[in-house]
Each structure stands twice: as C-alpha cells, then as structure tokens.
Amino acid sequence: MTSPAPARPATGRWIEDWDPENEEFWQRTGKRIARRNLVLSVLSEHIGFSVWSMWSVLVLFMSPAIGLGFTPAEKFLLVVVPTLVGAALRLPYSHAVTRFGGRNWTVFASGILLLPALAALWFIQRPGTPLWVFLLIGAVGGVGGGNFASSMTNITALFPQRHQGWALGLNAGGGNLGVAAIQLIGLLVIATAGSTHPAYVIAVYIPLIVLAAVLAAWKMDNFTAVRSAPGAQREAAGNPHTWWISLLYVGTFGSFIGYGFAFGLVLQSQFGATPLQSASYTFLGPLLGSLFRPVGGLLSDRWGGARVTLVTFLAMAAGTGVLLLASSKGSYGLFVAGFTALFVLTGLGNGSTYKLIPAVFARQAQDEVTSGHDAEAAFARSRRLSGAVIGIAGAVGALGGVGVNLVFRSAYSGPDPSGEPAFLAFLGYYVVCVLVTWAVYLRRDTAAGIPAATEDAAAAADASRTARAEATRV
Structure with missing residues (x-):
C-alpha cells in the first residue's frame, strides 16, 4: 500500500488527490489546506449574510424623518423579498460551486x-424613493443568501466525516453571524448618529466586500x-x-433567518418600540444563535444529530x-428573553x-458495503449526495424564513394586530x-421502507473510516 501523493494544484488552481x-x-x-479555505469561506459567507439581511436593519431607519414613510406591511414586504430570492438562489449556487470550483465561485x-x-447606498439617501425601487434592490441583495449553499457544499467535501459536524457548524455559524x-452596526449608528x-x-461593507x-x-x-457527477441534485431529490x-431545516434555519429579519419590526409592531429600543435587542438573538450553531454540530458529533434535533424542537x-x-401579559422583558432563547x-x-x-x-453507504457493494464507490456516492442535499435543504430552509415573515405580515396587518x-x-x-x-430518525421500525438512521454521528463516522480502511487494505 502506498500513501497518497500530497495535494497539489493543477491547472487553474485546482487541487487533485x-x-x-x-x-x-x-x-x-x-x-x-482545508482550514485555510474554511476561514476564507466563512469570511465571504459572513459578508453575504450581512448584505442579505441588510433590509432587516434599514427598515428601522425608514420613517417620514428621512422621507421614507412606509407602513408596517410594506416594511415586512421589504424583508420578505431578499429572503425569497436568497432561498431561490441556493440551489443554483450549490451547483455552481461544483462546476466552477470553490475559489472561483x-x-x-x-x-x-x-x-x-x-x-x-445611493437610493437610501434620496427622500421620496418609491417602494418598488427598494424592493428591486432587496431582490438583488438576495444574492448574499446564496453564498451559504455554495460555501457549505464546498466545505463538506474538504473535511473527514468525523470532523464535518464541527466544520459545517463553524462555517455556517460564522456566516450566520453576519445577521x-x-x-x-445598525445599533451603533442609531446610538451615535x-x-x-x-x-x-x-x-461599512463596501471595503469588506472588496477585501x-x-x-x-x-x-x-x-x-x-x-465536483459532482451530473445529476447529483436530481438523485438527491429522489431520496426521501x-x-x-x-x-426539519425549515423549522431551524427558517426560524433563525425569519426571526432575524423580522425581530425588530415585531418589537415595533407588538410593543411600539422605538428604532433605538428595537436595535438594542435585535442583534443579540442572531449573535447567540450563530455562536451556538457550531455547538449543535459538536453535540451531534458526540450524541447524534437526531437526538440533539429532537431535544431542540421540544425546547423550541x-x-x-x-x-x-x-x-x-404584555411583558416586553419576557418577550425579548423568550425570543432570545x-x-x-x-x-x-x-x-x-x-x-x-x-x-x-x-x-x-455502510449498508451498501455490508450488502457487498464496493466501499470506495459507496462512500464516494455518499459524499456526492451529501453535498447535493446540503444545497437542497439550504434552499428549502431559507424558504421557511419567507414563510415566517409572511405569517408575521399577516398577523400584524389585520384590524387587531397581534403576533x-x-x-x-x-x-x-x-x-x-x-x-x-x-418517527424517521429515532424509532427503530420506520415506515414506508425508509431505513432507520438510529446510529449517532460518531458511529456513522467510525463505520465510514472502517470501510475505507478495509477497501484500502484490499
């Protein structure tokens, strides 16, 4: 058995082997190499999230005082549009990184x-700018939401199975911090200027984008x-x-991004909070949620993603x-505390x-190996499908954020506004x-022929390494 050659750049900065x-x-x-690419991926995704969620902050400034007096329903619409576009772009972004490469994309x-x-920057300083202009700019800002899918698809192929919970959690958490x-920054501007x-x-973000x-x-x-084989997303779409x-990701990420975009407007609509009061709390929830995302990955590496997910939804x-x-009860403090949790x-x-x-x-993949299939092919297919599913789940999850904001818009637009x-x-x-x-991931005898994934993440990782080692020895 020979050791693999060191990873080397090929034409166009491509690394093989x-x-x-x-x-x-x-x-x-x-x-x-993987950690260097992870750090820069986090930076790009972080700024993408900031641009994507920019309108959750800018709507707090929109008032007759600057010549932009929009209604609460119009402001909720302004945060819905970039969420929707960002969700729609996640699938093509996920595919694009497999075609053009992580660096290039x-x-x-x-x-x-x-x-x-x-x-x-140009239009926010112009009083009387109509709503449709800001809706169009917000739609273009949705491109920042696509960065998540391309970044996660890229990173999942760079780390071994046993470290993917940590790496994916750190990558996504660092990006989520952009919200x-x-x-x-909005709070600092309101408090000082x-x-x-x-x-x-x-x-603030113009030079950061260039950097x-x-x-x-x-x-x-x-x-x-x-690089994924042709039809990877189509194959993934056929897997239950x-x-x-x-x-499940609609419930977690959809809630995170939906609440992150809407929290300030909810405080204004529910309690009549001022821009300063709203901005004083809106950053705290997304900050803690982003910091705890890698913790969720680490806990899942130890206890299994299904167990941690179940407990999380019960607590939610x-x-x-x-x-x-x-x-x-009309309790502002309890409301903020509950939302932060x-x-x-x-x-x-x-x-x-x-x-x-x-x-x-x-x-x-381990089940396929046990049935006599080639280990290398089974785990290569596993990684290919994982990358494709990350793109699909990311897109669907972001659509959950659209749903959250539409539900809030409906709740606060009626004759008796209430959340x-x-x-x-x-x-x-x-x-x-x-x-x-x-039912699907913890119960022993699942229905509809869907195989139970009762093993925790560490066990799945051990199975992967064992099968790969056996294949290498053969």
Whole structure:
C-alpha cells in the first residue's frame, strides 16, 4: 500500500488527490489546506449574510424623518423579498460551486455583493424613493443568501466525516453571524448618529466586500473532490431523507433567518418600540444563535444529530409557549428573553440538522458495503449526495424564513394586530418536527421502507473510516 501523493494544484488552481479520510494525508497536508479555505469561506459567507439581511436593519431607519414613510406591511414586504430570492438562489449556487470550483465561485459570489450594497447606498439617501425601487434592490441583495449553499457544499467535501459536524457548524455559524453583525452596526449608528443616517450602515461593507473577494482570489483553492457527477441534485431529490431533513431545516434555519429579519419590526409592531429600543435587542438573538450553531454540530458529533434535533424542537415548542404568555401579559422583558432563547435553540438545531446529512448518507453507504457493494464507490456516492442535499435543504430552509415573515405580515396587518396567531402557527410546526424526528430518525421500525438512521454521528463516522480502511487494505 502506498500513501497518497500530497495535494497539489493543477491547472487553474485546482487541487487533485484529495482524500481527507486518510489520516496520514490529513495530518500531513489536508488539515492545513482545508482550514485555510474554511476561514476564507466563512469570511465571504459572513459578508453575504450581512448584505442579505441588510433590509432587516434599514427598515428601522425608514420613517417620514428621512422621507421614507412606509407602513408596517410594506416594511415586512421589504424583508420578505431578499429572503425569497436568497432561498431561490441556493440551489443554483450549490451547483455552481461544483462546476466552477470553490475559489472561483467565492471570488464571484463575493464581488457581486457590491451591486446591492452600492445601489442601497445611493437610493437610501434620496427622500421620496418609491417602494418598488427598494424592493428591486432587496431582490438583488438576495444574492448574499446564496453564498451559504455554495460555501457549505464546498466545505463538506474538504473535511473527514468525523470532523464535518464541527466544520459545517463553524462555517455556517460564522456566516450566520453576519445577521448579528449588521444589526449591531445598525445599533451603533442609531446610538451615535441617530436614526436618520442609514447610509452609514451600508458604507461599512463596501471595503469588506472588496477585501473578501481579493483574499478569496489570493488564498483559496479549487478542489476536484467538490465536483459532482451530473445529476447529483436530481438523485438527491429522489431520496426521501432529502425532504425529511429539509422539513426539519425549515423549522431551524427558517426560524433563525425569519426571526432575524423580522425581530425588530415585531418589537415595533407588538410593543411600539422605538428604532433605538428595537436595535438594542435585535442583534443579540442572531449573535447567540450563530455562536451556538457550531455547538449543535459538536453535540451531534458526540450524541447524534437526531437526538440533539429532537431535544431542540421540544425546547423550541416550549420557548414559543413563553412568547404566547409574554404577548398575553404584555411583558416586553419576557418577550425579548423568550425570543432570545429561541434564537439560541435555532442555532443548536441548525448545527444538529445539518449533521444529520453526512451521518444519514454514511449510514446508507455502510449498508451498501455490508450488502457487498464496493466501499470506495459507496462512500464516494455518499459524499456526492451529501453535498447535493446540503444545497437542497439550504434552499428549502431559507424558504421557511419567507414563510415566517409572511405569517408575521399577516398577523400584524389585520384590524387587531397581534403576533399570537403567528406564534401558534410556529408552535404547531415545531410539534410536527418533533414527530418527524422521532418517527424517521429515532424509532427503530420506520415506515414506508425508509431505513432507520438510529446510529449517532460518531458511529456513522467510525463505520465510514472502517470501510475505507478495509477497501484500502484490499
């Protein structure tokens, strides 16, 4: 048996011979390269999330004082549009990185963020600008939401199975922090310059976008391992687990991004909070949710994604009950505390749900090996499907954010504005997610011929390494 050659750049900065499951290769060469690409991927995704969620901050500034007096329903529409476009772009972004490479696509995905940022900077300073202009700019800003899918698809192929919970959680958590970052910048602007200078928020990101694109071009790599065979997304779409996991991800990431975009408007609509009061709390939930996403991945590496996901949804249902109680009593402090707890739980659930993806498909690959199939082919297919499912689940999950904001818009647009109907709807969905997690991923005898994925992530990783080692020895 011979050790694999060191990873080497090919034409156009492509790296071949990438085998992260080989421990000698990983320690000698792979870990350093993978971590460098992870850091730059997080930077690009972080700025993409900030641009994507920019309108959750800018709507707090929109008032007659700057000549932009839109209604609450119009403001909710302004946060729905970029969410919808970002969700729609996640599938093509996920596919694009497999075609053009992680480095090449990250350079493009970072650079294109200049378009919505510069357009917003120009028009936000012009009183009387009609709503449709901002809706168009918000739609273009949706490109920032696509960065998540391409980044996650790229990163999942770079790390060994046993480290994917940590790597995917760190990558996604660092990106999610972009929501909290731009809201914190909005708070600083309102606290220091007042609520009539939204352009200051946008101006911070212009040089950061340029920096991210330059660093990606300079230090990132393309990997042939990321390239998927034709029809990978189509094959993934035919697997039932793709849709079960997507349903769960709607409950975790859909809640995170939906609440992140709407929290400030909800505080204004529910309690009449001022822009400063709203901005003082809106950044805290997304910040904690982002920081806890890698924790969800780490817990899942130890206890299994299904177990962590089940407990998370049970806690989210309880947290939603707290919001209903706070709404009925008119308690601002309890409401903010309950919402903040929900953000933490969505972060944990985001990490655990995404950890399900490689674990479930590694389990299926191990079953194929046990049945006599070639180990190399089975686990190569597992990684290919994992990358495709990450793109699909990411897109469907982001659509959950659209649903959250549309439900809020409906709840606060009626003759008796109240968030209670929205919270009841969310509570019902979390109960459904509890039942699905238990029935599909924890119950021993699942129905409909869907194989049970009862093994935890660590066990799936051990099975993967054992099968690969056996194949190498043969």
